[in-house]
Amino acid sequence: MQARVETALEHFLPSGSHLPARLHEAMRFAVLGGGKRVRPLLAFAAGEATGADAARLAVVAAAVELIHAYSLVHDDMPCMDDDVLRRGRPTVHVAYDEATALLVGDALQSLAFELLAGHGAARDAAAQLDMVRTLATAAGSRGMAGGQAIDLDSVGKQLSMPELELMHIQKTGALIRAAVRLGAQAGEPIAPERFERLDHYAKCVGLAFQVVDDVLDAEASTAALGKTAGKDAAQGKPTYVSILGLPRSKELAEELRREAHAAIADFGPSAARLSGLADFIVLRNF
Amino acid sequence: MQARVETALEHFLPSGSHLPARLHEAMRFAVLGGGKRVRPLLAFAAGEATGADAARLAVVAAAVELIHAYSLVHDDMPCMDDDVLRRGRPTVHVAYDEATALLVGDALQSLAFELLAGHGAARDAAAQLDMVRTLATAAGSRGMAGGQAIDLDSVGKQLSMPELELMHIQKTGALIRAAVRLGAQAGEPIAPERFERLDHYAKCVGLAFQVVDDVLDAEASTAALGKTAGKDAAQGKPTYVSILGLPRSKELAEELRREAHAAIADFGPSAARLSGLADFIVLRNF
Numbered sequence: 001m002q003a004r005v006e007t008a009l010e011h012f013l014p015s016g017s018h019l020p021a022r023l024h025e026a027m028r029f030a031v032l033g034g035g036k037r038v039r040p041l042l043a044f045a046a047g048e049a050t051g052a053d054a055a056r057l058a059v060v061a062a063a064v065e066l067i068h069a070y071s072l073v074h075d076d077m078p079c080m081d082d083d084v085l086r087r088g089r090p091t092v093h094v095a096y097d098e099a100t101a102l103l104v105g106d107a108l109q110s111l112a113f114e115l116l117a118g119h120g121a122a123r124d125a126a127a128q129l130d131m132v133r134t135l136a137t138a139a140g141s142r143g144m145a146g147g148q149a150i151d152l153d154s155v156g157k158q159l160s161m162p163e164l165e166l167m168h169i170q171k172t173g174a175l176i177r178a179a180v181r182l183g184a185q186a187g188e189p190i191a192p193e194r195f196e197r198l199d200h201y202a203k204c205v206g207l208a209f210q211v212v213d214d215v216l217d218a219e220a221s222t223a224a225l226g227k228t229a230g231k232d233a234a235q236g237k238p239t240y241v242s243i244l245g246l247p248r249s250k251e252l253a254e255e256l257r258r259e260a261h262a263a264i265a266d267f268g269p270s271a272a273r274l275s276g277l278a279d280f281i282v283l284r285n286f
Numbered sequence: 287m288q289a290r291v292e293t294a295l296e297h298f299l300p301s302g303s304h305l306p307a308r309l310h311e312a313m314r315f316a317v318l319g320g321g322k323r324v325r326p327l328l329a330f331a332a333g334e335a336t337g338a339d340a341a342r343l344a345v346v347a348a349a350v351e352l353i354h355a356y357s358l359v360h361d362d363m364p365c366m367d368d369d370v371l372r373r374g375r376p377t378v379h380v381a382y383d384e385a386t387a388l389l390v391g392d393a394l395q396s397l398a399f400e401l402l403a404g405h406g407a408a409r410d411a412a413a414q415l416d417m418v419r420t421l422a423t424a425a426g427s428r429g430m431a432g433g434q435a436i437d438l439d440s441v442g443k444q445l446s447m448p449e450l451e452l453m454h455i456q457k458t459g460a461l462i463r464a465a466v467r468l469g470a471q472a473g474e475p476i477a478p479e480r481f482e483r484l485d486h487y488a489k490c491v492g493l494a495f496q497v498v499d500d501v502l503d504a505e506a507s508t509a510a511l512g513k514t515a516g517k518d519a520a521q522g523k524p525t526y527v528s529i530l531g532l533p534r535s536k537e538l539a540e541e542l543r544r545e546a547h548a549a550i551a552d553f554g555p556s557a558a559r560l561s562g563l564a565d566f567i568v569l570r571n572f
Contacts, residue, residue, distance in 0.1 A: 014427055023427055023435035074392060077365075079384035098365035099438050102388070103431050106360060106395065110426030113399045117418035125411035132403035132418055140396030141300055141309055145389050149309035152385050 001273070005040040006032070008058035009065060012115055026096045026104045027111075031069045034087045038209065038281065039175060040065045043183035045273035046198060049264070050187025056121050060131065060182045063116040067139050068175060070108035073101050075148070109139070122185060131182050138178035147171025151237070159238040165207070172213075173206035180205075194267075201263040201274060208256035209281050214239040215249050216284075257282040287559070291326040292318075294344035295351060298401055312382045312390045313397075317355045320373045324495065324567060325461060326351045329469035331559035332484060335550070336473025342407050346417065346468045349402040353425050354461060356394035359387050361434070395425070408471060417468050424464035433457025437523070445524040451493070458499075459492035466491075466560075480553075487549040487560060494542035495567050500525035501535050502570075543568040 009031055016025040040061030047057040076083040076091040077098060084094050093101035115121075116135060122128040137143055147170030154167060180202035184195065218241040240249045260278040264271040295317055302311040326347030333343040362369040362377040363384060370380050379387035401407075402421060408414040423429055433456030440453065466488035470481065504527040526535045546564040550557040 018428075020427070020432050020435040020439070022439065023432060027427060070392075074388055077388065079363075079388060100435070102360055102363065102365060103435050103438075106356075106391070106425075107427035107431040109392065109395050110422045110429075110431065114419060114422035114426055117403075117415050117422060125415050129403050129411050129415055129418075132415075133400060136396045136400035136403060139392075140400055141306070141313060141393035142304075143396075145393040145396065146306050146309060149306040149386070149389050152389075153306070153308065 001041060001044055002037055004044065004054070004058065005037045005061055005065065008040070008062040012059075012062045012066075012111070014111075022096070023100065023103055023107065026092060026100050027108055029095060030073050030092045030104050030108065031066065033089055035069075036284075037065060038277070039068050039179040041277055042176060042179040042202070042205070042274075043186075045271075045277055046180040046183030046202075047186045048273050049198065049267050049270045050184045050190055051270075052183065052187030056186040057183060059115055059119040059121040060186050061179075063112040063121075063135060064175065064179045064182060066108045066112035066115070067135065067144070070105040070112070071139075071144055071148070071175075073108070074105040077101055080148075080152075112139075121182075123189075127185060131185055134178050134181055134185075138174040143170055143174035143178075144172075147174065154238055156236040157238065159243065161243060164238055164240065164243060168207060168210040169203075172210050173203065176206035176209065177202040197263050197266075198274075201260045201278070204256045204260035204263065205278050205281055208253050208260065208278070211240045211249055211253045211256065212282055212284065214241045215246065215253065217241075218246060253282045287327060287330055288323060290330065290340070290344065291323045291347055291351065294326075294348040298345075298348045298352075298397070300397075308382070309386065309389055309393065312378055312386050313394060315381060316359050316378045316390050316394065317352065319375055321355075322570075323351060324563070325354050325465040328462060328465040328488070328491070328560070328563055329472075331557075331563055332466040332469030332488075333472045334559050335484065335553050335556045336470045336476055337556075338469065338473030342405075342472040343469060345401055345405040345407040346472050347465075349398040349407075349421060350461065350465045350468060352394045352398035352401070353421065353430070356391040356398070357425075357430055357434070357461075359394070360391040363387055366434075366438075398425075407468075409475075413471060417471055420464050420467055420471075424460040429456055429460035429464075430458075433460065440524055442522040443524065445529065447529060450524055450526065450529060454493060454496040455489075458496050459489060462492035462495065463488040483549050483552075484560075487546045487564070490542045490546035490549065491564050491567055494539050494546065494564070497526045497535055497539045497542065498568055498570065500527045501532065501539065503527075504532060539568045 013028050013031060014024045016028055018024050043061040043064055044057050072086060073092045075081050076086055077093050083091055085091065092104055113132060116132050122131055139145065147167055150167040151171055177199060180198055184198050244252065257278050261275055264274050299314050299317060300310045302314050304310050329347040329350055330343050358372060359378045361367050362372055363379050369377055371377065378390055399418060402418050408417055425431065433453055436453040437457055463485060466484055470484050530538065543564050547561055550560050
């Protein structure tokens with residue numbers, strides 16, 4: 001499944017030999033440098049639960065991952081998190097330069113929408129338009145970019161649990177929910193209450209993902225993480241660990257994993273990959 | 287017509303009181319600070335030539351202007367042009383901060399696609415998807431962002447005329463062509479050869495726009511321009527003026543204006559606004 005994601009990304013990114021070559025090389029460097037591919041894997045898994053075609057899922061999965069990849073490139077820039085290491089390699093603005101990193105992120109976002117509007121990602125044009133709208137809303141000021149803005153404002157502040165949750169619902173949750181939704185929409189139409197259950201699964205997994213990230217950031221070494229560890233604490237950013245403590249954070253992740261499983265229980269074997277991903281996300285390092 | 291553009295932008299931008307408030311305020315600051323609105327006016331004018339509905343045109347015009355506005359916010363940042371003044375006001379990263387400017391640009395791009403996919407901008411979903419694809423391609427690495435990348439690489443180099451043209455065809459031409467195309471698509475279907483003629487008009491106007499910009503940058507004072515003047519020359523960027531000289535650049539702009547008029551001649555009175563805009567773009571300051 002991971003291989004299908006890599007093949008799709010490789011296929012949809014412009015070749016590094018096309019002009020402007022340096023920009024296209026840098027876009028490929030930003031996206032093809034590995035990563036867990038959680039969002040595209042969720043899209044594929046949700047599509048499996050609704051009987052979606054593999055070619056459609058490749059488009060949807062790639063579009064979601066391009067949005068995620070653009071956000072990482074911009075987040076790493078000096079004016080944001082100022083990170084020099086990502087997935088064990090230099091970040092884009094270090095490997096290239098800041099202006100190129102800015103344009104790489106911008107162009108990856110455009111490419112995500114170009115892909116999603118350009119290939120037969122859904123059963124008809126109306127459903128495909130709905131996908132574009134879903135992804136755009138998830139990426140925008142009331143989704144991922146908005147969550148980043150709240151994150152910026154939160155540095156050095158003591159947030160309450162509801163405030164922290166709201167930030168993460170936008171910052172990471174929105175795109176994870178979009179991944180599951182788009183994957184499901186690529187398949188056969190399903191009843192609203194089944195769609196609702198997939199969405200609840202996505203909410204649990206999205207929150208769990210962030211809780212686990214905070215736990216890993218507090219515990220792991222830079223080498224194991226492939227990115228600079230302990231940065232959140234050093235920057236005075238509120239995290240689940242800083243608010244709940246380590247033991248309670250781990251419990252919360254486990255509770256969310258069980259809730260995610262329960263949400264998709266009646267999908268039966270077609271949701272096996274979704275179940276597996278909930279486990280992978282929560283159990284990846286502890 | 288200008289008033290309709292402002293009303294549309296005002297309407298489609300999130301309120302500054304919605305969370306995250308600072309991001310939304312900054313998005314409004316970036317977009318609602320005036321400007322010539324050339325792209326949305328071109329969209330409205332092209333729609334007039336194909337009998338498009340005003341409500342559809344408002345969506346299309348706003349989407350195109352949001353892409354333009356995002357590109358200005360990012361271009362002004364320190365790692366790009368490092369401009370502190372835009373339309374006579376501080377640029378977004380000066381009025382707010384760099385991280386906010388980065389997110390403002392990112393969120394404006396998402397909003398453009400959210401709008402274009404979310405409102406009835408075309409006669410059917412398939413045509414609307416085509417609009418999304420057109421705008422995404424025009425904004426991306428083979429359009430506006432790609433032109434920026436070529437621009438970055440060109441600093442301190444002596445470009446040939448074909449190289450300079452290629453850069454501007456991507457950097458400013460692509461979005462101007464998209465504006466005309468989307469405006470026309472919002473109306474009644476027209477024969478391919480008529481569409482072709484509108485596109486040729488857009489190409490001429492796009493190129494003329496850049497030539498005139500270079501002339502103004504070389505001639506005007508900062509006060510008249512509302513942005514820092516003479517920066518291109520100071521940064522060693524190749525321009526029409528640096529390659530062709532001032533008199534020949536002015537002639538070229540005039541030739542392009544005449545060619546634009548010729549392209550739309552047989553549209554008759556329905557193309558009156560398109561004609562007027564070609565005049566406005568070329569004659570605005572000399």
